Amino acid sequence: MDETRDRILFSAMRLFAEKGYLSTSVADILKEAGAHSGSLYHFFPTKQDVLVAVLGLYRDGIEPMLLAPAWDGVADPVERVFALLASYRRALAGTDCLYGCPIGSLALELHEPDPPVRDLLAVNFTGWVGHVEACLDAAADRLPANTDTHALATFVLTVMEGGVMQSRTHRTLEAFDASVAQLRDYFMRLEQAAQRERE
Amino acid sequence: MDETRDRILFSAMRLFAEKGYLSTSVADILKEAGAHSGSLYHFFPTKQDVLVAVLGLYRDGIEPMLLAPAWDGVADPVERVFALLASYRRALAGTDCLYGCPIGSLALELHEPDPPVRDLLAVNFTGWVGHVEACLDAAADRLPANTDTHALATFVLTVMEGGVMQSRTHRTLEAFDASVAQLRDYFMRLEQAAQRERE
DNA sequence: CAGGGACTTGATTGATCAATCAAGGTGCGT
DNA sequence: ACGCACCTTGATTGATCAATCAAGTCCCTG
Numbered sequence: 001m002d003e004t005r006d007r008i009l010f011s012a013m014r015l016f017a018e019k020g021y022l023s024t025s026v027a028d029i030l031k032e033a034g035a036h037s038g039s040l041y042h043f044f045p046t047k048q049d050v051l052v053a054v055l056g057l058y059r060d061g062i063e064p065m066l067l068a069p070a071w072d073g074v075a076d077p078v079e080r081v082f083a084l085l086a087s088y089r090r091a092l093a094g095t096d097c098l099y100g101c102p103i104g105s106l107a108l109e110l111h112e113p114d115p116p117v118r119d120l121l122a123v124n125f126t127g128w129v130g131h132v133e134a135c136l137d138a139a140a141d142r143l144p145a146n147t148d149t150h151a152l153a154t155f156v157l158t159v160m161e162g163g164v165m166q167s168r169t170h171r172t173l174e175a176f177d178a179s180v181a182q183l184r185d186y187f188m189r190l191e192q193a194a195q196r197e198r199e
Numbered sequence: 200m201d202e203t204r205d206r207i208l209f210s211a212m213r214l215f216a217e218k219g220y221l222s223t224s225v226a227d228i229l230k231e232a233g234a235h236s237g238s239l240y241h242f243f244p245t246k247q248d249v250l251v252a253v254l255g256l257y258r259d260g261i262e263p264m265l266l267a268p269a270w271d272g273v274a275d276p277v278e279r280v281f282a283l284l285a286s287y288r289r290a291l292a293g294t295d296c297l298y299g300c301p302i303g304s305l306a307l308e309l310h311e312p313d314p315p316v317r318d319l320l321a322v323n324f325t326g327w328v329g330h331v332e333a334c335l336d337a338a339a340d341r342l343p344a345n346t347d348t349h350a351l352a353t354f355v356l357t358v359m360e361g362g363v364m365q366s367r368t369h370r371t372l373e374a375f376d377a378s379v380a381q382l383r384d385y386f387m388r389l390e391q392a393a394q395r396e397r398e
Numbered sequence: 399c400a401g402g403g404a405c406t407t408g409a410t411t412g413a414t415c416a417a418t419c420a421a422g423g424t425g426c427g428t
Numbered sequence: 429a430c431g432c433a434c435c436t437t438g439a440t441t442g443a444t445c446a447a448t449c450a451a452g453t454c455c456c457t458g
Contacts, residue, residue, distance in 0.1 A: 151377035162357030178350035
């Protein structure tokens with residue numbers, strides 16, 4: 001049965017997010033999953049393969065698990081960008097600013113990750129940016145004509161990750177909120193500039 | 200002689216930046232420093248105390264080691280902000296995008312750091328932001344009247360850290376450059392708005 | 399020269415780690 | 429009912445880890 005495999009996988013996902021990859025021992029995963037080491041190594045050759053599978057879960061979960069709930073009832077493409085940021089704010093607020101973006105944490109925790117791990121981290125970032133970019137493309141008529149939506153979407157991820165990092169360090173939402181507020185101000189000025197362009 | 204202590208400290212600083220705290224063993228530090236475990240534990244009660252001392256070095260080095268070189272020959276306060284960001288770009292470019300900001304890496308690597316460590320991480324961020332904030336205050340006449348320079352300085356750190364994170368993950372300067380370019384565009388629009396205010 | 403404090407040496411400890419493996423169980427197709 | 433593939437069990441392995449400690453060196457002071 002794959003049920004054991006899934007228990008191991010989701011336990012690992014939770015623990016990697018909570019304590020990081022290096023600080024989570026295989027024994028931790030087994031305890032939380034109620035499994036034995038032989039089972040884990042039956043499904044995954046090494047601990048790193050568990051991480052690879054977890055990163056695959058995140059990649060496949062971007063749309064159904066992250067964007068769908070965040071964008072529920074939000075139609076405006078620009079508002080969707082900020083609704084996505086608000087969902088990270090909720091994650092911070094609901095955990096005393098302990099839990100932010102698991103991908104970002106892993107990306108900085110693993111300094112020279114093996115190629116399969118690094119590729120999956122990069123793919124997660126690329127996927128996230130791609131969805132934001134699609135929002136910005138949908139709002140292209142409200143942005144200045146020469147807007148580089150890919151660069152702007154990258155910037156949105158930058159602001160999220162940088163804001164989460166500081167808020168986690170200070171255990172305060174202040175830095176995250178300040179950063180998102182600045183981004184909001186930037187978008188406002190971009191929309192104003194586009195408005196002027198149209199006149 | 201404090202020479203041994205310093206060798207241990209600077210070896211630890213280098214290794215923590217290169218491989219992270221958890222992936223650096225005490226034996227690694229001793230090998231690089233050419234010291235023995237007894238010496239390290241003579242100066243530092245635990246490995247964590249080495250980290251605390253390293254973070255103190257970073258804190259004390261912000262001005263002389265980071266800002267002074269970055270701002271050499273740069274008088275304009277806004278240009279100083281971007282000169283600082285350019286120094287992080289150089290760090291990335293000179294290490295194949297492996298080495299970014301050591302404080303940021305440690306901040307995300309240590310998920311629930313003990314108070315002395317967390318405080319020093321926070322102090323490093325606060326110090327950095329404070330110096331940028333001073334630049335922005337010095338350029339207040341070129342920014343909109345109601346500009347929150349503390350929030351804007353926090354935003355600058357956010358952009359640096361978020362950009363470094365993505366560039367390290369992708370092993371490409373693209374995301375960092377795109378993020379800084381967006382920030383530059385934002386500053387340009389802020390200065391334009393201030394210009395209009397003055398008329 | 400004697401005594402003592404500061405520092406060094408490096409073997410050692412016990413804990414914890416990822417990973418292995420032989421044995422045993424379970425369920426399914428025939 | 430048989431056989432086999434799949435999965436589980438849990439003791440075990442050897443490596444590596446942070447930390448300890450007794451013995452020793454060195455130099456300063458009285």
